Structure formats: structure tokens, C-alpha cells
Amino acid sequence: MTNFGFPFRLDGRGRTAGADADDHVKQLIEQLLFTSPGERINRPAFGTAVRQLVFSPLSDEIASATQFIIQGALQQWLADVIQVNAVEVRAVDSRLQVTVQYVVRRTQQRQVTQITREV
Template sequence: MYVDFPWHYDGRGATAQTSEDDHVRDLLVQLVLTDPGERVNRPGFGCGLRQLVFAPNSPELAAALQFTMQAAIQRELGDVLTLQGLEVTSEDAALRVTVTYVVLATGRPASVTVEREGLP
């Protein structure tokens, strides 16, 4: 079992645990929501998605983000998942990121979607 993210207590008052598939999903969410340079001793960890909260949304932004995210996912999580697809779309004021992957340890496919709404 793995420690669940975000960290919390379970019904027994102990540290909550989770399955391997959910743990890999948690790792992916942490990577996407961490800015490069934010982690001590891991300055390259992160994708920079949060830095774009106030950036003007555009197809060019989506393309650049897709490129940086794909590199970060393969670099940081390539030992626990196989990236099947990464789609970054820009629609009006919404930026949507959908990551599809296979957990290497279990062979199960999964998907995570993160959406940001901001300035048009």
C-alpha cells in the first residue's frame, strides 16, 4: 500500500493508504501541479501549469504546454507509467489537459484530466 495524496487520516485515525494505480495517478497530479524549481533537491520536477493561471489562453500556449508536459512526464514518471496520450486543448478561457497512460506495475490503463479557467 501507498500513502494517499493529499495526506490525510483514514477512518481509524491512521495515515490513509491507497492502491498502486491511485498512487501513480497522485504522482501524475503532483507533477502537473508543481512548478519547476519548487521542490528542494529536485529543481527540474514539475510542468509549470500553475504558472499559466494568469497567462492569456491560446492554441500556441496549449502546444508549448503539451511539449513541456510530455517531456516532464516521461522524464519523471517513465519508470512507473507508459504515456499513451497527452492532449492539451485551448477553448475560450479554458485550458484542458488530458493524460492517458498505462500503469506499468498493474498494466491497467487510466486517464487524468486537469482544467484551468482564466483570462481569455
């Protein structure tokens, strides 16, 4: 099975860009985190409210709420792909830093994905 690259783009040959298995899982996490609920027509509950939280004043409370939202969404939407071990959210200056530690169910390999967004 071919995994499409995210964001959708064309490769050097003019074909749809693909992603290897590890990159695909990381891209699934990123898609989930930065899709707002209601954005997908056939899956209105898919996504998180992280994009809205990013524009709130950064604080430990916002980081804690974001961590709770992310962990719940990962377990709801990607439980068949990954087992979430830990989610850490830190507000650093004007950046929101999200670290997800997980095990890929297919390979049983531990992975860490870190995503940082500027506010």
C-alpha cells in the same frame, strides 16, 4: 507497500490516508503537473511550469506549449511508472483541460487521467 494519498490527509481513523495503486499513479501525475520547478528542495528540476502557463491568456499556442512541457516531464520523471501514449491539452473558455493517456507499467493496463483547472 503503502501508497500515501495526495493531498496528504488523515483518514477516518486518524491515520495517514492511503491510495490504491491506480489512484496513486493518477496522484503522481497530478503532483508532477502542479509542482513548480524549484519547489522541491532535493529535486529542484522536478515539476512543470503549468501553473505559470495557466495564468497566461488561454490560446491554442499556450495549449500546445503546455502539451509539450507535460509530455516531456512525464517521460522524464514517471517513465519507470507509466508509458505515455498521448497528452492532450485544450483551452476551453477559462479552463485548461489536460488529458493523459498512459499504460501503467506494473499492470500493463491502459488508463486515462483528465485534470481541469480554472484560470
